Amino acid sequence: MSMKAPQSVLATSGGKRDLRHSALGFLLAMGLAVSPAVFAQTGTQAEVEGHFQRADADMKAGEGAAAGQELRAILKLDPANAEAHAKLGFLQFMGADWAEAAVNLQQALKARPGQANTEAVLGMCEKRLGKAEMARPALEESFPKLPIGRLKTQAGLDLAEILYESDDLDRAVDVVRILLPLEPRNPDVLYAAARVYADLANRSRDALALAAPDAGRTHQLMAEFLINAGDAHGAILQFRKALELTPTLGGVHYELGDAILLDSREPPALDAAEKEFRTALSENPEDANAEYRLGTICSLRKDYKTAIGHYTRALQLRPENAHAEQELGWAWFKLGDSRKGLEHLVAATRIDPLFPAAHYQLSAVYRQLGRPDDSQREMAAFEKLENSRKQIDQVYYRTRPSFRDMDAAGAGAPNK
Numbered sequence: 001m002s003m004k005a006p007q008s009v010l011a012t013s014g015g016k017r018d019l020r021h022s023a024l025g026f027l028l029a030m031g032l033a034v035s036p037a038v039f040a041q042t043g044t045q046a047e048v049e050g051h052f053q054r055a056d057a058d059m060k061a062g063e064g065a066a067a068g069q070e071l072r073a074i075l076k077l078d079p080a081n082a083e084a085h086a087k088l089g090f091l092q093f094m095g096a097d098w099a100e101a102a103v104n105l106q107q108a109l110k111a112r113p114g115q116a117n118t119e120a121v122l123g124m125c126e127k128r129l130g131k132a133e134m135a136r137p138a139l140e141e142s143f144p145k146l147p148i149g150r151l152k153t154q155a156g157l158d159l160a161e162i163l164y165e166s167d168d169l170d171r172a173v174d175v176v177r178i179l180l181p182l183e184p185r186n187p188d189v190l191y192a193a194a195r196v197y198a199d200l201a202n203r204s205r206d207a208l209a210l211a212a213p214d215a216g217r218t219h220q221l222m223a224e225f226l227i228n229a230g231d232a233h234g235a236i237l238q239f240r241k242a243l244e245l246t247p248t249l250g251g252v253h254y255e256l257g258d259a260i261l262l263d264s265r266e267p268p269a270l271d272a273a274e275k276e277f278r279t280a281l282s283e284n285p286e287d288a289n290a291e292y293r294l295g296t297i298c299s300l301r302k303d304y305k306t307a308i309g310h311y312t313r314a315l316q317l318r319p320e321n322a323h324a325e326q327e328l329g330w331a332w333f334k335l336g337d338s339r340k341g342l343e344h345l346v347a348a349t350r351i352d353p354l355f356p357a358a359h360y361q362l363s364a365v366y367r368q369l370g371r372p373d374d375s376q377r378e379m380a381a382f383e384k385l386e387n388s389r390k391q392i393d394q395v396y397y398r399t400r401p402s403f404r405d406m407d408a409a410g411a412g413a414p415n416k
Helices: 019-030 045-060 064-077 082-094 098-111 116-128 132-145 150-165 169-182 187-211 216-228 232-245 252-263 267-283 288-300 304-317 322-334 338-351 356-368 372-396 403-411
Strands: none
Touching: 045 064, 064 082, 082 098, 082 116, 098 116, 116 132, 116 150, 132 150, 150 169, 150 187, 169 187, 187 216, 216 232, 216 252, 232 252, 252 267, 252 288, 267 288, 288 304, 288 322, 304 322, 322 338, 322 356, 338 356, 356 372
């Protein structure tokens, strides 16, 4: 198991970052902004303060080498000066001189223990030196104590990678759960989370297959894997095998109906899917998903009056369902009641502002009601969301049918 090392937001193995753009900001993140320092009384206080002030100026000017000379001069006067060791260690870390950085950071912690920011950077150095066994305790100790910012993000990414590589996925999940709310759009954080969660899912799947290869749940899980891989026909066979082995297996009739709809929208497939959804409702009369899918089948058959009943019932079972609101609104529109359609489509976009089909249909309804400005606004929203989706599709080369396509075709949005 291998996890791609994320590009550091602070320093990379490929070379040095421009100190002018990163050093001062990261010093602030470390709580080590250069300022008149608290230092021991050995040496000449005025000289030490002068060196710190010059190091400050050099740092602001992006002159890392000159700043390093000033900090080394302080350490000649006061060898135990924790702040000078920490700042010098930071500069060396930024310059990818991780071995020397580790020495100075260790000295800083020896003189002033318990500094979470210094311990975090030390752990990051140790990781880059290939000493994961030393980096892990330093990062585990410091990560929870760090304030939100770049240092916490990078320390968390480093810790998550170490835990992942050591196959401690449970602890890795704990770390990414902290990072995701802090950096919800950070590619490195999202990558780390995707890998950890995927490996946990694969581990559970494999454990189930080994423990009970002929169990209904095993075939159900295999079917779900095939659905995600785009093989709806293979999934149908596995769902049916699951029901053959365990007829009372909860949720499988609904999933089988979904797979049938993904595989085909021809009349025989609609009949077969309807049978599965009705069976799901007989097992659980409160199954809002099955009720909603019965509405989908009616929409695909252009039986909008019956569809309205199913969508209404689905919303009674589960309010705030954007898809049910959207399809209900479109069904009313198709029956000639634009105002009722508008009510439900507006509700759909309120519940889920990122719902392309609802914006597309709202544009049509507003146009029908003689509100061109509103129609153009909704079409612009639809086109923006569709462009974003196309970019994602291009990344993953998605070519298989999806429920998004099925719902759009049934409800009247363009089948993209």
